[in-house]
Amino acid sequence: MRGAIRLNGLKFPVGISNFTKIRERGYCYVDKTSMITEILKSCISKTILITRPRRFGKTLGMSMLADFFDVRRDSSKHFAGLAIAKHTQICNQWMNQYPTIFVSLKDVDGISFQDACAQLSLQFADLYKEYAFLLDANNIDNDDRNIFQKIKAREASLPDLSRALSTLMKMLNTYYGKPVILLLDEYDVPIAKASSHGYYTEMMNILKPLLSTSLKDNPNLCFALITGCLRIAKESVFTGTNNFVSDSIVRSNLKESFGFTQNEVDKLLAEANAEAYAETIRTWYDGYHFDAADVYCPWDVISYLYDLQRNPQAKPVSYWRNTSDNSIIRSFIDYASGNITEKLETLLAGGFIVQKVDDSLTYDYLHSSEENLWSVLYLTGYLTKVRDDALSAAIPDSYSALMIPNEEIKEIYETTVMKWFADNAQASNRKALFAAVWSGDSETLTKEMTKLLRMTISYHDYREDFYHAFLAGIFTGAGYVVESNREHGEGRSDVVVKDIRNGRIAVFEAKYAKTLNKLQDACDLAIDQINKRSYAEDFQDDYDDILCYGIAFFKKRCLVNIK
Numbered sequence: 136m137r138g139a140i141r142l143n144g145l146k147f148p149v150g151i152s153n154f155t156k157i158r159e160r161g162y163c164y165v166d167k168t169s170m171i172t173e174i175l176k177s178c179i180s181k182t183i184l185i186t187r188p189r190r191f192g193k194t195l196g197m198s199m200l201a202d203f204f205d206v207r208r209d210s211s212k213h214f215a216g217l218a219i220a221k222h223t224q225i226c227n228q229w230m231n232q233y234p235t236i237f238v239s240l241k242d243v244d245g246i247s248f249q250d251a252c253a254q255l256s257l258q259f260a261d262l263y264k265e266y267a268f269l270l271d272a273n274n275i276d277n278d279d280r281n282i283f284q285k286i287k288a289r290e291a292s293l294p295d296l297s298r299a300l301s302t303l304m305k306m307l308n309t310y311y312g313k314p315v316i317l318l319l320d321e322y323d324v325p326i327a328k329a330s331s332h333g334y335y336t337e338m339m340n341i342l343k344p345l346l347s348t349s350l351k352d353n354p355n356l357c358f359a360l361i362t363g364c365l366r367i368a369k370e371s372v373f374t375g376t377n378n379f380v381s382d383s384i385v386r387s388n389l390k391e392s393f394g395f396t397q398n399e400v401d402k403l404l405a406e407a408n409a410e411a412y413a414e415t416i417r418t419w420y421d422g423y424h425f426d427a428a429d430v431y432c433p434w435d436v437i438s439y440l441y442d443l444q445r446n447p448q449a450k451p452v453s454y455w456r457n458t459s460d461n462s463i464i465r466s467f468i469d470y471a472s473g474n475i476t477e478k479l480e481t482l483l484a485g486g487f488i489v490q491k492v493d494d495s496l497t498y499d500y501l502h503s504s505e506e507n508l509w510s511v512l513y514l515t516g517y518l519t520k521v522r523d524d525a526l527s528a529a530i531p532d533s534y535s536a537l538m539i540p541n542e543e544i545k546e547i548y549e550t551t552v553m554k555w556f557a558d559n560a561q562a563s564n565r566k567a568l569f570a571a572v573w574s575g576d577s578e579t580l581t582k583e584m585t586k587l588l589r590m591t592i593s594y595h596d597y598r599e600d601f602y603h604a605f606l607a608g609i610f611t612g613a614g615y616v617v618e619s620n621r622e623h624g625e626g627r628s629d630v631v632v633k634d635i636r637n638g639r640i641a642v643f644e645a646k647y648a649k650t651l652n653k654l655q656d657a658c659d660l661a662i663d664q665i666n667k668r669s670y671a672e673d674f675q676d677d678y679d680d681i682l683c684y685g686i687a688f689f690k691k692r693c694l695v696n697i698k
């Protein structure tokens with residue numbers, strides 16, 4: 136992490152999900168320790184699966200729980216002044232009283248099963264090194280000791296690796312005389328990666344016994360908390376698990392434990408003396424509905440405040456934009472583009488769609504139906520539910536009204552949609568369109584552009600900037616130099632296409648007509664602007680042919696005139 140910059144005495148922990156480090160180094164921490172009391176109320180359930188979208192604080196929450204429960208630590212100072220400290224009886228009974236295993240599977244990745252298996256082996260080897268003291272204990276079974284040494288040295292067989300957690304739990308229970316608390320973070324990352332790269336069955340053959348031996352009828356287990364992005368169908372990976380409870384964005388007892396509530400954001404902004412940014416932060420990073428709770432994405436809020444420390448004029452950006460998770464949107468469009476165009480346009484215009492939502496899926500069947508894909512977009516945070524009180528009519532059971540939560544996610548959709556269109560446009564046969572451009576055939580150009588326009592997923596309520604991007608996308612990747620909104624003559628032309636090799640150039644000015652019968656008027660206005668602002672004059676010395684086009688759009692119709 137880059138050096139922290141203070142704002143009103145605060146340090147924002149960008150990229151830090153280690154609770155101990157945050158508390159010991161004085162980073163800002165939004166108190167989520169009330170989660171401990173909620174979890175202990177549910178301890179009648181041996182296994183709690185917590186599913187939330189990524190970047191909502193699952194790993195930090197698990198790190199906090201590990202610091203609280205782990206018998207190897209003395210962490211009372213880390214919880215001083217926090218909500219859990221008020222519960223003296225719970226602290227006395229549970230704080231640093233139980234052997235605790237905290238392990239994450241987020242790095243178990245690979246393009247092949249062998250690569251992923253090597254990463255899993257490395258993850259457990261590092262985990263076992265933390266407990267090397269068990270090798271010297273007199274009451275440890277010799278066979279278990281031998282398996283421990285192999286796992287630690289990354290020499291274990293697949294069957295031993297698939298029982299790495301249950302073996303360690305057995306040894307810890309023997310050593311401490313207490314059952315173990317298991318905290319397993321990002322359990323579904325290896326499954327998602329395996330599904331993407333074609334070794335789903337092989338990975339499941341390891342993860343099923345890994346989880347079943349740890350969770351099913353295990354006398355060495357006190358209780359287990361497991362986090363992930365999706366709830367994989369119980370029969371797929373949690374077969375036979377006893378006392379299993381799922382806590383998701385659909386139904387939750389921990390609804391305010393992940394994500395920032397409005398009160399928490401208000402307090403944070405007050406402490407940072409940043410109340411002036413409240414509306415911007417709300418518009419960009421709020422809007423998620425987890426069960427009955429309304430929450431902000433914590434990673435975004437902290438990241439934006441950190442950027443404001445360096446530059447008080449910093450504009451909000453999409454911190455999700457460059458993450459690999461966004462590929463789910465593109466795969467969704469590729470899978471069902473013909474069927475979902477109108478739905479995506481409704482969402483991008485700020486509306487909602489009504490879809491059946493299933494919060495129990497299997498990764499190998501995610502792309503088996505459009506219904507599954509809408510569910511995934513909802514469960515991974517790219518859509519959220521519309522509040523019931525915002526609807527004019529009731530939604531049928533098992534269906535939900537879904538919308539884009541905020542400006543950040545809307546921008547991701549827009550970027551993905553335009554990239555999809557650019558790729559489709561480049562793959563289509565544009566020879567007739569290009570020939571029409573350079574021959575001045577505005578009638579053919581109208582027909583060819585209309586064909587492409589009907590292929591698009593439009594947004595921004597058909598504002599002119601959508602059509603500017605549409606125009607630029609047509610010519611991108613075709614061997615031309617494409618400039619958009621550059622200074623020429625006495626103003627800015629919308630799109631300029633240069634055919635340098637042949638010494639010719641096409642200048643486009645786009646207008647949006649408010650009704651279909653106003654297309655010609657808008658086209659005339661575009662031509663008039665080209666004339667009045669002398670867009671073509673800059674190119675007269677360098678190009679032999681300069682073609683100027685006025686183009687008018689109305690929804691998915693267009694009209695092109697040549698000057």
